[in-house]
Amino acid sequence: MMSPSGTLGTVRVRFFARYAELAGRSEGTVTIPLPATVSDVMKQVRDAWPGASALPAQPLAALNLRHVRLDAPVSDGDELALLPPLAGG
Amino acid sequence: MTYLTTSPLTLESLLAEVSAPHCGGTCAFLGTVRDGPEDGGVTAIEYSAYDAMAEAELDRIVAETRRRWADARVAVRHRLGLVPAEEASIAIAVATPHRADAFAACRYVIEEVKTRLPVWKKELRADGTATWVDPSGHPSMVGPE
Numbered sequence: 001m002m003s004p005s006g007t008l009g010t011v012r013v014r015f016f017a018r019y020a021e022l023a024g025r026s027e028g029t030v031t032i033p034l035p036a037t038v039s040d041v042m043k044q045v046r047d048a049w050p051g052a053s054a055l056p057a058q059p060l061a062a063l064n065l066r067h068v069r070l071d072a073p074v075s076d077g078d079e080l081a082l083l084p085p086l087a088g089g
Numbered sequence: 090m091t092y093l094t095t096s097p098l099t100l101e102s103l104l105a106e107v108s109a110p111h112c113g114g115t116c117a118f119l120g121t122v123r124d125g126p127e128d129g130g131v132t133a134i135e136y137s138a139y140d141a142m143a144e145a146e147l148d149r150i151v152a153e154t155r156r157r158w159a160d161a162r163v164a165v166r167h168r169l170g171l172v173p174a175e176e177a178s179i180a181i182a183v184a185t186p187h188r189a190d191a192f193a194a195c196r197y198v199i200e201e202v203k204t205r206l207p208v209w210k211k212e213l214r215a216d217g218t219a220t221w222v223d224p225s226g227h228p229s230m231v232g233p234e
Contacts, residue, residue, distance in 0.1 A: 016139050017209035018221045062207065065142040081139055081207070085223040088136075088143070088167060088208030089120050089179050089199060 009034045009076035011041050018084045019059070023052040032074070038063065039070040041080055059083065092147040093140060095170040103182035107162040114188030116195035120179040122172050130215040134222075136169045136178060139207035143167065150201045154183070158194045161185045165198060167208060178210075 011030050015023045023045075030044050038061050046053045060083040061068055074080065100117050107115060124131040151163045162184045172178050179202065183195040203224075210222045 014139070016207065017137055017211075062139070062142055065145045067205065081142065083139070083207050084209055084221065085225050086204065086206060086208065087210045087222045087224055088138070088206030089202045 007034045007076075008032065009036065009074060009078075011074050011076075012079045013041065013045055014079065014081040016081065016083060019055055019082050022054045023049055025049060034074075034076065036074050037070065038068060038072050038074060038080060041074055042070065042082075045082070055082065060086070092144055092165050093138060093167055093169055095168065098166050098168050098177040098180040100180055100182065103164040103166065103180055106164040107182045107184035109162055109184060111160060111186055112162060112184035112191075113186055114191035115182060115184040116188075116191035117183075118179075118181040118195050118199055119177045120199070121177050122174045124174045128212070131174055131212050132215050133171050133173045133213045134178065135171050135211045135213060135219075136167075137209050137211075138167070138169055140169075142207045146205050146207065147202075150198060150205065153201070154194050154198055157197065158183075158185055158190050161190065161194045163194065163198065165202075167202070167206070169208075171213075 008031050013030055014027045015025060020026045030041055030048060032041055032044055046055055058070055061070060062081040062083060063072055064079055122134045147165055154163050155161055164182045167179050181195055181198050183191050185191045185194060212220045212222055
């Protein structure tokens with residue numbers, strides 16, 4: 001449990017293509033103690049939904065429409081997208 | 090700017106967009122759905138995207154291209170949804186004052202798209218199978234393993 005002084009952040013998580021099939025959903029919401037990184041959210045995601053545990057531990061990620069590293073900090077209200085290997089063009 | 094469309098792509102409209110009196114070289118690139126001997130009978134590819142990010146990323150790629158080649162005029166469209174074999178999934182046109190820059194800038198756009206655009210493709214085959222394409226070389230069948 002969080003200490004009363006702790007801050008919780010809510011992050012909208014989006015799944016695409018094969019990851020959406022694995023997770024069985026296209027989006028969800030994760031509440032996490034702050035400060036936290038993309039990696040921390042990822043750990044929670046893999047525990048949150050059946051099927052999501054099959055997602056790679058270190059996927060490509062985008063925060064608020066920009067590619068980010070997994071050590072990037074997340075803030076309350078952020079949108080985190082988990083991106084399967086890119087295949088555009 | 091809307092770079093994504095589910096309609097068939099044509100170069101004519103992109104060439105008209107980049108045409109300008111100060112540009113003496115125009116380079117156009119079309120990426121088309123391939124069914125080569127090693128592709129196993131691909132009849133179509135279904136493209137999907139993280140639309141909002143793909144639009145934003147293309148905006149950034151176009152802006153970078155214009156910064157790098159100051160006089161360049163750039164137009165890009167990426168098709169989504171079902172694209173039959175031989176039809177184009179991406180069209181790029183770049184016009185610059187001289188030809189070398191047109192080739193270089195057009196190449197820059199497609200290479201950045203390949204590494205940065207949040208777009209995915211599922212290959213559909215004549216035998217009814219479907220495969221997510223992983224350009225890093227790890228093809229995976231559709232659905233949980």
